[in-house]
Every structure is written in structure tokens, then in C-alpha cells.
Amino acid sequence: MLSQPAPSTTTEIHDDATPTDRVGQLALTPLETSAVAVRRAGADSISDEEQIAFEESDMHDLKGSLAGLQPDPRVHLPSQHVLEVLGVMDMPSFLIGRLHPSLGIWKSVRSLRSGSSDQFLGEIEVVTGMPRSLLDVFAEVADQRDKNQQAEDLFWSWRGCVGTFDQCHLWDSWRYAGILDSRRRLRCRYIAASPTMSSSSSGEDHGVNNEAVLCRLIASLDALVRKMDTAGELEPMFLNKGLVFPYTLASLEVPLLRANPLWKSTLTRFRSSFFYNDDIAIVDETVLELLEKAWEADTEFFDIDQAAREKGVELGIF
Incomplete structure (x- = not known):
């Protein structure tokens, strides 16, 4: 199990904040950006060598080519790993209440990859516990928000990855959560444009309805709860870091949860089993407050x- 409480993923946004105070702004200094990464990702995710290398890097042009950074992330793998952490943080799906658009960091970092870096870093990104190929899908979907069906098809066509049974259940939950997130954002855009719009006229046109997707997501989470109930931990244990995102997206499907009380009960068991196990909170309380709302x-x-923006916070959910 986790040995330390998870760091807070809440970033307060103040009206009088300067650009360097705001997460996601290009004006963040190397040290500030690194501090945010460590706070969001967890101290265990970044080694001392990676932290030092990152603080010494020139991080002022995250929107451009990353090949000019020093140490060069193409050959300095600790720098590449920490840039991946920033890339995950930069994806719209994983930050609630985001004020600024994505910089596309993940795709820029992945363009630097080589055979040697893939061999050294492996298939799994350790902060989220997700296959890098699945995170590639999330990054691509972020660029195709206005092409909803094409974006969703990327999730359905993801080929998967070999891992433990627990990993496979969690990865599937992220894939289904990604589909629901894509649809949710589309609904929110439509309702913002036309407040009187109903779900039947929200522009959604899917081969698989939300209820079927949510059912698969809940089934994946249920498998993890059952494993926790019998074995007391997941395999590998770092999977705990990836539980918040699918739980959050499942919890937002309120009408479907009310229509299927057993699914709601599964989420309640999931929350009790993981988020407060051994008195360790791995999810920000503000996220739970927003889900209650x-x-x-x-x-x-x-x-x-x-x-979240009305509360003045940005919240990481990975």
C-alpha cells in the first residue's frame, strides 16, 4: 500500500496572481514548474537526479520544440521522464477547472522518443500507471475535440497492452472513462451554446450508448474492488495512483447511476476501499465535494x- 499521504493536487487561483503563479502558464520558471510536477505526481515518481536535471533545464518554451532543452531529453532520459509528467498534467482530461489551453506537451515529448528511450522507460508511464500508447490516445483526442466521433474511435481501436489482470482492468476503465469524458465535454459545449438543449439534441451520435460504456467502466472498477477485498492490494501497488480519473468520470454520469443503483453502490465501495484505505487519502477532498454537487x-x-473554476481551484485527477 502507499506509505505516504498523497500530495495535494489542488492549485488555488487568486484574482491578483501574476502569470508565474498560474499553473499551465508559459511563464512558469523551471523551479516552479518542477515543484508543481512533484506536488501533482507524488514525490516517489521523480528521482533526485530527475528533479535536479529538470530544475536546471530551460523550460520557457514548452510550446515549441523540446529538442533544444538542456539536458537534451532525447539522450537524457531522466529529463524525458519528467517532461512526460508535465505532458500528462497538460492534458485537458486530467485537470478539472483548467484556465488555460493545453500546450500539447505530451505529443512533443513523445516525438523525441527513440528505440533506446522506449527500452529504458518501458511501455508504462509510472505516474499514472497507464501504457504510453493509451496516453497517446488521450493526447490525440485533446486535439480532436471538435471531431467527436473520430476522437472516440481512437479509444475503441486502442490495441491494449500486456500486464497484470489488475492493470488490464484499470487500463480498460481509463479507456471507457476517456470515452465518457469526450462525450461529456461535447455536451457541455452544446449546453453552453444553447442552455435549453436536451440530451437528444446535444449533437451526440454514438454507436454505443452512454449506459453501455458506463456499464463496462463500472465492471472494471468492480473487478478492482473485488481484488482489493480478497487480496488487500492491487498488483502492482502503484496502480493506486490511477484510480481517481475513472472514478470521477463514472461519478459524473448521475442520471444513469440513479437508474442503476447497483452501479452507484459499486462506486461507493470503490471509494471506501481505495480512497481512505489505512487512513490515506489519495483523492483531493474538493474533487469529492464537486462530485457530491x-x-x-x-x-x-x-x-x-x-x-471548480467558481471555487477558484484547478484539480488534478490522476
């Missing part, structure tokens, strides 16, 4: 990002 709103159009 979504439950009370009882609508598929609840905009959790706007709710």
Missing part, C-alpha cells in the same frame, strides 16, 4: 470544470 444537480449536463 454533481449528484445533487442530477443532470448529465453538470459542468465540473466550471464548478
